[in-house]
Amino acid sequence: MSITARLLRYFAFFWILFLCAGTIYQYINFKHDTYFIHLKQTAVATGWYLPAFYCHIFGSSIILLAGFFQFSKTVYNNRPLHKALGKLYVFGVLFFAAPGAYVMTLFINRGGFVFASFFIQNTLWVIFTLSAFLLVKNGKIDAHVKMMHRSYALAFGAVMLRFYIWLFMRLGIGVDFENNYIIISFLSWVPNLILVELINRYNKCPYRTLQN
Template identity: 45%
Template sequence: MGLIHANQFELKVIKKIFWELLFLLGLALSINALTYLNFDSSYGFLKIKAAAVASGKYLPFYYLHVLFGGLILFAGFIQVSKWFRTKWKSFHRGVGYFYVLSILFCAAPGGLGMSFFVDRGPMVLISFVLQSALWFYFTLNAFLKIKRGDVVAHELWMWRSFSLTLAAITLRLYIFFSSYFFDLSQPMAYAIIAWASWLPNLILVEYFKGSLFASFKTKRHLHVQRS
């Protein structure tokens, strides 16, 4: 039993450090997103999207997705925080409305529109379109569940939504590290990154929060107890 308690303590410490690092990365991305308020079409990431910008259709989608996406990322951490949910309920509710409405009317539609300007092949397009659609669907369900008073279901759907919000971080991390080993100009290499940026996040939420892996987790728990 002592070993189990020690392992649980270590896991809590690792979990705390992990979330703190993730929050700092998210905060950095949120601040970086706000720098695009200069609305300079040749600034930062937009430098490599000159052809898309020249089309006259890309920038509205981009600004909707990026400017609101940065704030949504920060708001998401507040929404999944137990401390804010219990100590600052009114604030949690207000931030929740911002999170939901910003995704439904700005970030998800913006991301969907941007998907069609990513010239990396059909697998990348499918990944980003599906991600945007699921992000919208998960967030809408989270909103509908809480309006009906189903707090448990609301929390699960919110975690699903947040897992896709976190793709803003994981996508950039994977691109940064993979660029040292792979040629990301190749459609297949970028397709792997595109899918890996959000699908594992969602699988982890289903494992820890959902019922998809309930049978597996029960068997694993029994095995740990017996050992």
């Protein structure tokens, strides 16, 4: 692994760990007195938002960590562990994180473009994850790995969203100015997919030996 790839991996793991630990610490007691929940009181009042919210944030925290280690050769070569983490990832996306995200998307109050960004991201996430699962069941390992790259790129969008919000705030740009949140919403996942497509195209897949 090159120095650049190693640094990017460390960067990704730091932000994943930071996001997941912060999320679990802040919401594990299921209290509704956080700043974000206060902003969503109208949505909370419907009775739909909070269950979806908790499914999404806790499901996403688990699958971000599970998915990250799936790309380790050590984990990949441990077939029982790789399959267990893979099932955890797919189950978490399809039955918790993505359905929760769909419900939360219905209560976005930042305009049509932001709604479209999150809706498209979530829909692609479901498609790529389900496709990856079906591909590995059919023994198409190279295609499975590439599809999982795409799926995890969209999962990692949750990390990049928080990173760009933090960055915009630190730079004094803010997120409430006109069009800023639109930029952040697309910036959190579109570049991820572009990078993954480059990786899928120019990197030979080293995972050819694992059979279902």
